[in-house]
Amino acid sequence: MKAKSRWVAGVVGMAMALSWAAGVFAPARAQAGTxxxxxxxxxxxxxxxxxxxxxxxxxxxxxxxxxxxxxxxxxxxxxxxxxxxxxxxxxxxxxxxxxxxxxxxxxxxxxxxxxxxxxxxxxxxxxxxxxxxxxxxxxxxxxxxxxxxxxxxxxxDKHVVGKMYDYMKAKGITKIGIMTASTGFGASGREELLRLAPEYGITVLADERYGPKDTDLTAQLTKMREAKVEAIVNWSVGPTQVLAVKAWRDLKMDNIPLYQSHGFGSRKNIELAGGAAEGVLLPLARVNVGPLLPDTQPQKKVIMAYTQAYEKxxxxxxxxxxxxxxxxxxxxxxxxxxxxxxxxxxxxxxxxxxxxxxxxxxxxxxxxxxxxxxxxxxxxxxxxxxxxxxxxx
Amino acid sequence: MSSREKTAFVGLTVFLAVFPWVSALSRSFSHYVDVMIFAGIFSLVTIGLSLLMGFAGQISLAQAAFFGIGAYGSGILTGHFHWNPWAAMLAGVCVAAAVAWVVGVPALRLKGHYLAMATLGFGVIVHIVMNEEVDWTGGPSGLGGIPGIRLAGRKISGDAAWFYLVWAFVLAAFLFSRHVLHSRVGRALRAIHDDEKAAEAMGVPVSSLKVQVFVYSAVLAAVAGSLYAHYVSFLSPGSFDLMWSIRFVLMVVFGGMQSLWGALVGTVLLTFVGNEWLQVFADFEILVYGGILLVMALFVPQGLVVWMDAFFRRRSRLQPTPSDGGS
Missing domain, CATH: 3.40.50.2300 (Response regulator)
Structure with missing residues (x-):
């Protein structure tokens, strides 16, 4: 009985000592002055x-x-x-x-x-x-x-889709096909793409989904071609978005413009696609394209300051x-x-x-x-x- | 219950009773009560797992899946269908038990690595279902809007109330499991752990007992999942993946497989280690986890609690007595 209570006391003591230490050695908070x-x-x-x-x-x-x-x-x-x-x-x-x-x-x-x-x-x-x-x-x-x-x-996502549909409207595109990954990102994009399409007078003729780890998207793209869409939207992050670009190029479908989500917005994706990404369209936040903005753009100044400081x-x-x-x-x-x-x-x-x-x-x-x-x-x-x-x- | 164990149990109860008050005294520790709530939820899972691993000798890498079935069962029934949370908990537990039985009957015929593989596979399947059944589970973006829980007409709110609710469940599960271990079933389980063939020859219904323990561990995990759902009020599949199954196994191994106390101590310590004390290792946390497992397996194979028990017994120059299941 004694032995047991002693080691229980030991464990409790140790735990308390550890928690005390965790509290005491936390970074000193009080600083001189304000x-x-x-x-x-x-x-x-x-x-x-x-x-x-x-x-x-x-x-x-x-x-x-x-x-x-x-x-x-x-x-x-x-x-x-x-x-x-x-x-x-x-x-x-x-x-x-x-x-x-x-x-x-x-x-x-x-x-x-x-x-x-x-x-x-x-x-x-x-x-x-x-x-x-x-x-x-x-x-x-x-x-x-x-x-x-x-x-x-x-x-x-509704902003991204809205921007994309605005652009399509300006280009006279009304029939599109969408392909989305079955992830939170893809699912949310799909929801908004389908929900907002009627507002912009756009019809979704093909709605394809694929797994985030799929290694071939030829089937999905072929269906888009069969459905005679005027533009394709791919909504995913990770390897599949590069895969979509490559398959699109390999199938010689570059007469049908390919739109990507803002998830494509990293230069690494362009490198990974190795030239196949030419002509891919996507809505992007201005922070990604600071140097391209006209000087009159009100955000230009803060974006350039941040970009330079961060890169340095x-x-x-x-x-x-x-x-x-x-x-x-x-x-x-x-x-x-x-x-x-x-x-x-x-x-x-x-x-x-x-x-x-x-x-x-x-x-x-x-x-x-x-x-x-x-x-x-x-x-x-x-x-x-x-x-x-x-x-x- | 031996008097040693009684002292320990009373000590634990007193410790738990005062914990929310003591931790609230100092600002540095005031959030420890939150960590302890999660530790309690995880303890429910590991008590069941400890019975399965330490006593029946079966390894399961599917506990996070049962945890998830309980959580999503509660989340979906209360969120979509506005069930009473307690009824939803019961329903989730029944589903988990049924699933465990269906999976357990064929899987527990397997041994060692193969059993681990089978339960791992099952865990992955459940995780995929959580991700893909978007209409029901909300998919990868998660399931929100889960209501709180009411007890005797009062809503459980505030950390102290949750702490007491969760740990009341843990103590009940602990006492019940301990009771099982000290019964005929417990002795039969230990016989299976030591030698299945011999146990069978002695007339122990090996396969049906194994399935029963597996179902029991799933039931406890599902109760834990249900509490998690109502406490956090939001579920996403990431909280129920393979990594969590491995963490549960690690908690049991760390504390000591052959002891229910081991499951408790291992769970509480590793929950604190993971959330408070290992933060500095960041990316290397998984390596540190692996290191802990390796060191334990090599040098302290019996687990922390059993090892410390023996250590203090030696110190007090007592004759070591054969360890009984509950100590």
Whole structure:
């Protein structure tokens, strides 16, 4: 009996010692002078979505350094607390709870992914802490009555589809075929493509789905040709979007224009397609095509500043995802600057922010719209000579 | 229950009773109660798995799938069909039990690696169904809008309430499993673990017992899944993939397969390690996990709890007594 209780005491003691150590050795918070302003962040820095979370983390760290080098926010240093959710919704939940309870941050940016953002949205609502998600799903901010405290800075699929259909309309295309991957990304794109088509007078003649790991898309494309479509839309991320381009070229279907989703928006995809991608069209956020923008474009200045700073510091090209971190952190900082570290005031400030010039567009939030972007914040881009070019309207 | 174990159990109950209050005292630990809620949910899964692995000697890489069946069962029935959460939990558990029985009858004829492969395959199939049946499960974008749970007319809200609810389930499952182990069935299970042929020769109904334990472990996993669904109120397939099945096995192995205490200690420690203390390793977390498994298998094959038990017994110069199933 004694032995057992002794080791139980041992285990409990050890656990307590460990938790004590974890608390004590946490980064020192108190700094001399003014109280730092905290911003919490949850990004998928590792795991399956690390290609999204990594640039977000780097961007956020770079901005925090810049702001602190310039003397902080109204004299308060910016303290950025970043947690990695390892691309796992359960871990995201825990990270957000920790930010709210232990770190007591007045505003949170992230998570990176839609499923994690949907999982944490009710937590932010309940704790009444504003959360600015970096993920795309429209469900993150709708219905707005249940998402008073949740915002997002990534455009919705309806904007991408709207831009694409606008362009098709301008080119006189009315009959299209769509092919989508059976992933969250593909499913959401398919939903919007089908939903918005009638609004733009477009008929979807072929609707093909494929697995994210499929290695041959010839069958899907052949069906498009048989259906006599005037344009093809492919909506996927990863190897299949390059595969679609190659199959399209191999089948000599380049007389039928191929549209891709914004997921194609990385130069790596052009390289991987090896010349086959010439002429592929896609709507893209301006952050990806900074140098192509005319100087009169209001976003040009912030995009070029970010692009140059990021490429100089990390020696890699900027991405859409880093742009989301830029937008969310700068919005949080603008709010802190205006109203201080009060969650309720930050929420109200964000909801009434208009004309905020960011990487992904000019944000106009309202009580009905916690995203603030529209299809006009995208550019139609075409692959030309192995690089992006603005598509001629 | 031996008096040693009684002390430990009372100690555990007291520890759990005060935990939410103690952790709330200090800001640095105030979120530990959230970690403990997840640890409790996972403990339900690992208690069942411990019975299956440590006592019946069958490995399962499908526990995350049963966890998911319980979770999606609750999520779909309450979200789409507005069932009472408790009725939905029961329905999810019944489905998991039925599925486990159907899978278990042929699969448990297999041994060792082949059984692991069969359960792994089943887990992958369930994961694919969660991803592809978009109309029901919401597919990869997840299933939201799952209502909370009510008990005796009051909504369970707040972390302390969830903590007590989850851990009440864990203690009940623990006591029940312990009771099973100390009954005729428990002795038969240990006989199967030691030598199936000999057990069969002694008149132990080997295959039907194995299937029963498999079903029992699936039932516990489904209850855990249902609690997870109502607590998080959002489900996505990523929370129920193979990686989670492996984590559950690792939790059991870490604490000690031959002991229900091992499942509890292993689960709580690894949940904290994964969410709090290994964050610094980031990408290498999986390597560290692998390292832990390797070290445990090589040097502490009996698991942490059994090893520490023996260690403290030696220290107090007591004659080691044969370990009984519950210690």
């Amino acid at each position: 109280e730092p302003y905290k911003v919490g962040a949850v990004f998928a820095i590792t795991g399956t979505a690390s290609f999204l979370g990594e640039p977000e983390k780097k961007t956020a760290e770079m901005i925090a350094e810049e702001i602190n080098a310039q003397g902080g926010i109204n004299g308060h240093p910016l303290q950025l607390i970043i947690y990695d959710d390892e691309s796992d919704a359960t871990k995201s939940t825990l990270a957000v709870k920790k930010l709210i309870k232990t770190d007591q941050v007045p505003v949170i940016i992230g998570p990176t992914q839609s499923d994690a953002s949907l999982a944490v949205a009710p937590i932010a609502e309940e704790a009444q802490v504003p959360l600015i998600s970096c993920a795309a799903s429209y469900k993150i901010v709708e219905p707005v009555s249940e998402r008073r405290w949740v915002f997002k800075v990534a455009g919705s 510091k990390y020696n890699e090209p900027v991405s859409s995802f880093g742009g989301h971190a830029w937008d969310s952190l700068h919005l949080a900082v603008a709010a802190l600057k205006a109203v201080g570290p009060d969650p309720a005031k930050i929420r109200d400030f964000l909801e009434n922010t208009k004309g905020f010039v960011g990487q992904h567009g000019i944000f106009n939030f309202s009580p009905q719209d916690h995203n603030g972007l529209s299809k006009d914040d995208l550019e139609m881009v075409v692959v030309k000579n192995g690089d992006w070019a603005l598509a001629p309207w």
